[in-house]
Amino acid sequence: MEASQKDFETAMHQVKLLKKDPGNEVKLKLYALYKQASEGPCNAPKPGIFDLINKAKWDAWNALGSLPKETARQNYVDLVASLSSSESSSQRKPGADSKQSGYETLVVTSEDSITKIMFNRPNKKNAITTQMYHEIMHALDAAGKDDSAFAVFTGNGDYYCSGNDLNNFTNVLPDEVEEKAKHFAILLRNFVDCFINFPKPLIAVVNGPAVGISVTLLGLFDIVYASDRATFHTPFSHLGQSPEGCSSYMFPKIMGSAKAAEMLIFGKKLTAREAYTQGLVSEVFPDSTFQEEVWTRLKTYSQLPPNAMKISKQLIRNVEKEKLHAINSKESSILQDRWQSDECINAIMNFFSKKAKL
Numbered sequence: 001m002e003a004s005q006k007d008f009e010t011a012m013h014q015v016k017l018l019k020k021d022p023g024n025e026v027k028l029k030l031y032a033l034y035k036q037a038s039e040g041p042c043n044a045p046k047p048g049i050f051d052l053i054n055k056a057k058w059d060a061w062n063a064l065g066s067l068p069k070e071t072a073r074q075n076y077v078d079l080v081a082s083l084s085s086s087e088s089s090s091q092r093k094p095g096a097d098s099k100q101s102g103y104e105t106l107v108v109t110s111e112d113s114i115t116k117i118m119f120n121r122p123n124k125k126n127a128i129t130t131q132m133y134h135e136i137m138h139a140l141d142a143a144g145k146d147d148s149a150f151a152v153f154t155g156n157g158d159y160y161c162s163g164n165d166l167n168n169f170t171n172v173l174p175d176e177v178e179e180k181a182k183h184f185a186i187l188l189r190n191f192v193d194c195f196i197n198f199p200k201p202l203i204a205v206v207n208g209p210a211v212g213i214s215v216t217l218l219g220l221f222d223i224v225y226a227s228d229r230a231t232f233h234t235p236f237s238h239l240g241q242s243p244e245g246c247s248s249y250m251f252p253k254i255m256g257s258a259k260a261a262e263m264l265i266f267g268k269k270l271t272a273r274e275a276y277t278q279g280l281v282s283e284v285f286p287d288s289t290f291q292e293e294v295w296t297r298l299k300t301y302s303q304l305p306p307n308a309m310k311i312s313k314q315l316i317r318n319v320e321k322e323k324l325h326a327i328n329s330k331e332s333s334i335l336q337d338r339w340q341s342d343e344c345i346n347a348i349m350n351f352f353s354k355k356a357k358l
């Protein structure tokens with residue numbers, strides 16, 4: 001299948017996550033393909049002979065001649081995929097129980113055929129920064145391709161995750177607000193798409209309170225295990241925002257529209273037991289034995305035939321994939337407007353002036 005504009009944008013994000021410098025030759029190739037894919041054949045004036053860097057870039061772009069934009073886009077996406085996958089395989093020893101390097105906001109490990117992705121900003125209640133959104137997308141992409149049977153998300157410390165890091169919205173100058181909102185909407189859409197597209201069973205081990213986007217995404221998980229200390233809170237109206245993560249569709253489907261509305265419109269916080277009764281959580285465990293019970297069970301499941309599990313997951317989820325992509329796109333574009341609203345800007349300012357906490 002031909003790479004889409006969205007694949008192209010995702011690849012552009014992935015390039016920023018490469019840990020190793022791919023070298024000048026590859027960087028020139030990436031530059032040339034990027035220009036060809038976004039602007040078409042080279043139309044810029046040739047730089048002067050002593051302007052070495054710009055001349056090398058111009059030469060690389062010009063060398064692509066009349067290569068169609070779509071082919072350049074595909075080649076760019078393929079090149080980035082090969083750079084990312086060679087980087088992740090060189091970071092992992094085959095068969096080893098390994099902590100994968102290259103992540104700053106996550107701890108990603110592979111053990112017992114399970115890829116564990118742990119939010120790792122315990123001092124900030126695992127709030128998700130822009131870097132963390134990118135690292136999660138990268139970890140999911142790698143977990144979808146590695147030889148693990150399934151992927152598990154959990155949190156380090158007392159929280160599962162406190163949702164979007166509200167600092168993502170600070171330090172934005174007034175004339176940048178519109179552009180930033182657009183940028184975040186693209187990031188959000190790409191981020192949620194990674195969960196919709198994830199090909200293997202996706203499991204959440206909710207070790208403590210969960211807020212915002214870390215809750216809404218649970219509707220896209222296949223199994224959710226929760227400690228009895230966990231709570232589930234989507235305070236969108238309090239923040240002048242609106243639902244994401246496909247929750248505007250998945251939550252009413254899972255728990256019925258009356259219960260979903262209490263959460264998504266009024267920000268009602270659910271206990272783990274309530275979330276279980278409403279179908280968002282598969283099972284609740286006492287906090288004292290949570291880790292032991294859950295991981296023992298997951299290790300047993302991970303020995304089941306991986307292809308059978310993958311196929312079953314896809315059978316369950318794929319019927320609605322296109323619908324979910326459309327919902328994600330709509331939710332992201334509504335949020336793009338919300339982030340520019342006085343309601344939202346005031347709510348975030350109140351949080352940082354410590355006037356408002358959830």
Ligand SMILES: CCCCC/C=C/CC(=O)SCCNC(=O)CCNC(=O)[C@H](O)C(C)(C)COP(=O)(O)OP(=O)(O)OC[C@H]1O[C@@H](n2cnc3c(N)ncnc32)[C@H](O)[C@@H]1OP(=O)(O)O
Pocket residue numbers: 123124125127128133162163164165166167168184185187188211212213214235236239241244351356357358
């Ligand atoms: C690309 C953009 C996509 C956007 C997608 C949109 C998603 C929507 C959402 O996710 S909405 C949810 C947003 N989250 C919140 O509003 C939570 C805000 N945090 C709180 O209300 C509280 O911190 C708490 C209830 C989670 C925990 O309270 P507690 O008193 O136990 O702890 P502290 O407040 O002292 O927290 C410790 C430090 O962590 C910082 N922090 C916690 N959560 C966030 C956050 N979401 N964003 C930014 N910072 C957060 C908190 O400020 C403390 O920092 P400090 O020690 O430096 O003061």
